[in-house]
Amino acid sequence: MGLFDFLTYDIAIDLGTANTLIIHNDKVVVDAPSIVALDRTTGAFLAVGETAMQMHGKTHDNIRTIRPLKDGVIADFVASEHMIRELIKSIPGLTGRLFAPSLRMVICIPSGITEVEKRAVKDSAEHANAKEVYLIHEPMAAAIGIGVDVLEPKGNMIIDIGGGTTEIAVLALGGIVCDESIKVAGDVFTNDIVYYMRTQHNLSIGERMAEQIKIQIGSAIESLPDGPEDMAVQGRDLLSGKPKSITISYREVARALDKSILRIEDSVMKALANTPPELSADIYNSGIYMAGGGSLLRGLDQRISMKTDLPVYVAEDPLRAVVRGTGIALKNIEKYKTLLMR
Ligand SMILES: Nc1ncnc2c1ncn2[C@@H]1O[C@H](COP(=O)(O)OP(=O)(O)O)[C@@H](O)[C@H]1O
Ligand SMILES: [Mg+2]
Numbered sequence: 001m002g003l004f005d006f007l008t009y010d011i012a013i014d015l016g017t018a019n020t021l022i023i024h025n026d027k028v029v030v031d032a033p034s035i036v037a038l039d040r041t042t043g044a045f046l047a048v049g050e051t052a053m054q055m056h057g058k059t060h061d062n063i064r065t066i067r068p069l070k071d072g073v074i075a076d077f078v079a080s081e082h083m084i085r086e087l088i089k090s091i092p093g094l095t096g097r098l099f100a101p102s103l104r105m106v107i108c109i110p111s112g113i114t115e116v117e118k119r120a121v122k123d124s125a126e127h128a129n130a131k132e133v134y135l136i137h138e139p140m141a142a143a144i145g146i147g148v149d150v151l152e153p154k155g156n157m158i159i160d161i162g163g164g165t166t167e168i169a170v171l172a173l174g175g176i177v178c179d180e181s182i183k184v185a186g187d188v189f190t191n192d193i194v195y196y197m198r199t200q201h202n203l204s205i206g207e208r209m210a211e212q213i214k215i216q217i218g219s220a221i222e223s224l225p226d227g228p229e230d231m232a233v234q235g236r237d238l239l240s241g242k243p244k245s246i247t248i249s250y251r252e253v254a255r256a257l258d259k260s261i262l263r264i265e266d267s268v269m270k271a272l273a274n275t276p277p278e279l280s281a282d283i284y285n286s287g288i289y290m291a292g293g294g295s296l297l298r299g300l301d302q303r304i305s306m307k308t309d310l311p312v313y314v315a316e317d318p319l320r321a322v323v324r325g326t327g328i329a330l331k332n333i334e335k336y337k338t339l340l341m342r
Helices: 048-054 077-089 115-129 138-146 186-202 207-217 249-271 277-286 299-306 321-331
Strands: 008-015 019-024 027-033 036-039 045-048 063-066 104-109 130-137 154-160 165-173 177-182 232-236 241-249 289-291 310-312
Touching: 008 077, 019 077, 019 321, 027 048, 027 104, 036 048, 036 077, 045 048, 045 207, 048 063, 077 104, 077 115, 104 115, 104 138, 104 165, 115 130, 130 138, 130 154, 130 321, 138 154, 138 165, 138 177, 138 232, 138 289, 138 321, 154 277, 165 249, 165 277, 177 249, 177 289, 186 207, 186 249, 207 232, 207 249, 241 277, 249 299, 299 310
Parallel strands: 008 104, 104 130, 154 289, 289 310
Antiparallel strands: 008 019, 019 027, 036 045, 036 063, 154 165, 165 177, 232 241
16 A cells, blocks of 8 residues: 555446446445436536436427437547546545545446547546546456456356447457447337337337336246236327327237347357357356346346357346446456456
8 A cells, every 4th residue: 555545546437328337445336327418509518317317308409418328339429528527526525525536447338339439438537537547348347247257268158238239248368259249238128118109009108118117017028927017108199199098018018129139139149159169168067147237127038048058147236247347357456457458
């Protein structure tokens, strides 16, 4: 420990397409939707995180909400920088100190992002007073968070289903051996539900209602042993224009999501087919690990397991596996040096 260590502050950030999480001292201190609200006329930022989420879908002409990382790429540099800065500022106990501490951080990024976007993330972090910034790829952080020893000469397969992207990666010796990334994940599931309600029930529903359906009764298979109860869904009748409520079952949701889940299954099969044989042998023995909010969809692990004939394990608290792994990498920077990018 150095003399001036009290002036540095270590944080780990999971910059997700749907949620941004920050860990400091082993504790999750920020867990907020990755969203920014701004004034359309002046361009001024109005809110980030939860407050901005409340406005989402309920905005009028003057307010716009953006999800700067929506599809796993940085759609809006200025907005994402603002969001990163504001979320860092919202860490309890960080602001209002006598000396603003300089930050050391590890940031987890979607593996699809380009060099230019990586640079932009680093710049944003540096503008937020970061002295040392390391980047880590999402599947790697997820694996560490799940408790997999990624440095071992042993293959492991991770599927991370987030908001914007599903990343399927085979890891060994601290590196990514093969990597499939598709833009089919939680957001697409939500849109599938919107589309299904529109075409099957003539009911127009909002994104937030659709997400609620997905979380409350969403399923990847049509016959669950202990399926959730039917759910009442409110929206606007497309024929009469009146507000309307109908009841739907998890089976319908499974039908609505089927095509997208098939696409995820295909990508998993593709990743398995591209895996070198020695690593295939390892995966045969250890199975597949799943993380990310999308892996909470009922029966999804079972479907992937049936498709691949492999055991599938969902991380404990899958929404936080990535930030936990990022936090572990931060705490053991020397150990994980080879897989962190400066
Ligand atoms: N119980 C659940 N069932 C299905 N999907 C869920 C559940 N909880 C969260 N999600 C979905 O998970 C996604 C967010 O996952 P997350 O891992 O935070 O994404 P990202 O890393 O891209 O920010 C969202 O699309 C959200 O709707
Ligand atoms: Mg994620």
